[in-house]
Amino acid sequence: MTSVYDSERLAASYAFDRPAVHRQILTSVRAKGPFRRALDIGCGAGVSTAALVPSAEQVIGLEPVQAMLAHRRSVAPSARFAVGTAEALPFATASFDLVAAAGSLNYADLPPALAEVARVLTPDGIFLLYDYAKGRHSLTGDALAAWFTSFEQRFPSPSGWWPLAVPELPLSGTGLRLLDCVDVEVAVPMTFDAYLRYVLGEVGVASAIARGEDSAEQAREWCRRTLAEVFLTEEMTVLFRGYLATLAPIGRAG
DSSP, rough: OTTTTOOHHHHHHHSSSSSHHHHHHHHGGGGGEEEEEEEETTTTTTTHHHHHHHGEEEEEEEEEEEEGTTTTHHHHHTTTTEOTTBBOOOSSTOOEEEEEESSGGGGGHHHHHHHHHHHHHHEEEEEEEEEEEOOOEEOOOHHHHHHHHHHHSSSSSOOOOOOOGGOOOTTTTHHHHHEEEEEEEEEEEEEEEHHHHHHHTTHHHHHHHHHTTSSSHHHHHHHHHHHTTOOOSEEEEEEEEEEEEEEETTTTTO
């Protein structure tokens, strides 16, 4: 069955229309580098891979859907990319001292995926597991949150994704242990046009268009018209809330 992510339109939106949240989340981690080799699991269009580039000498992004990599050379020109899944990483044992996964393990079979992360990590490597929620909150009241609720009702996300609770990760037998997990909040000033492009790139919109329930023009017009009632200033600070967990191979010091 064709994935909703097998879409040229969605690949372009993920590459060029999403705010730089990954880079801000990972800023606090970079002081612990530099790392020699880094792997980004489920890299999408490569934006999360690009965020790892300042932290490592060599960065590889892995994505299961080939179409999502269409703009990889523009997004992360110094990185390398491969097609593959988290449950069967196509890399040698102990070949990375940094592995990251940004919201991608929400689609994976966790026990084998986590075991594969442990396998490809060097004995002193670290695994950064992080994610952030959609930009539905702002610093200026609840109007954006109310709008986003109506947006999700109009454009519901397809099945296949499930929430991931870090304290409940099935780590037993995987070779990994949890070192730390912190909440993160990234504040991004966004213009009306930037926010409109961002939400039009959400997977629920792509799914509705793929099913023939809306055309791209109809989706854009609905979002533009209804957002105009909320976006009353030239710029709005949008909040992206999430978490950053640090895991390591069992036996790693520190």
